[in-house]
Amino acid sequence: MSVRPAAPADLGAVRAAAEACAFSARWSREDYGRELARAESWLLVWDEGGIKGFILCRRVLDEAQILDVAVRPPDRGRGIATALLEALARRARQAGCAKLSLEVDERNLAALALYRKAGYGVVGRRRKFYNNAFDAVLMDRPLG
Numbered sequence: 004m005s006v007r008p009a010a011p012a013d014l015g016a017v018r019a020a021a022e023a024c025a026f027s028a029r030w031s032r033e034d035y036g037r038e039l040a041r042a043e044s045w046l047l048v049w050d051e052g053g054i055k056g057f058i059l060c061r062r063v064l065d066e067a068q069i070l071d072v073a074v075r076p077p078d079r080g081r082g083i084a085t086a087l088l089e090a091l092a093r094r095a096r097q098a099g100c101a102k103l104s105l106e107v108d109e110r111n112l113a114a115l116a117l118y119r120k121a122g123y124g125v126v127g128r129r130r131k132f133y134n135n136a137f138d139a140v141l142m143d144r145p146l147g
């Protein structure tokens with residue numbers, strides 16, 4: 004039971020986890036495959052005899068931008084997303100990143116609570132970013 008880097012064989016399970024999540028980015032299997040192949044991207048999975056969740060991040064200069072995090076509905080509330088965020092923070096710090104950043108739909112109260120608890124603060128908003136109606140909340144976490 005642990006966080007590990009994704010392998011090509013995991014892409015179907017990653018896609019399935021994303022598909023089950025209302026607010027996930029819901030990319031195609033090929034999209035996740037392209038990210039896996041990028042040197043500047045990290046795709047980490049929670050593997051517990053099967054993929055229960057994942058986190059995807061891309062490094063841009065000294066910043067690690069979280070593109071997607073999702074946990075399958077039956078496995079939520081067990082700290083899996085928190086563990087994925089912490090594993091990512093460790094990697095980013097080791098790679099010399101100065102901060103982690105993300106944007107989240109203002110309606111996504113579960114994710115907002117998750118990120119706040121994990122030490123992320125609100126640094127801005129993109130007004131009416133989603134469907135020309137709902138704000139994107141910009142958050143980041145400095146890496147000491």
Ligand SMILES: CC(C)(COP(=O)(O)OP(=O)(O)OC[C@H]1O[C@@H](n2cnc3c(N)ncnc32)[C@H](O)[C@@H]1OP(=O)(O)O)[C@@H](O)C(=O)NCCC(=O)NCCS
Binds near residue numbers: 071
């Ligand atoms: C958001 C999501 C990733 C959380 O995953 P998770 O593994 O259940 O999260 P954790 O168990 O690590 O929860 C950590 C904290 O987040 C907050 N949280 C998680 N789910 C919550 C919910 N449904 N309502 C309110 N707060 C919630 C709580 O503060 C929780 O701490 P607690 O258990 O001590 O109360 C999951 O609900 C999910 O996959 N959602 C759909 C995809 C998504 O929205 N991704 C984010 C895109 S920006």
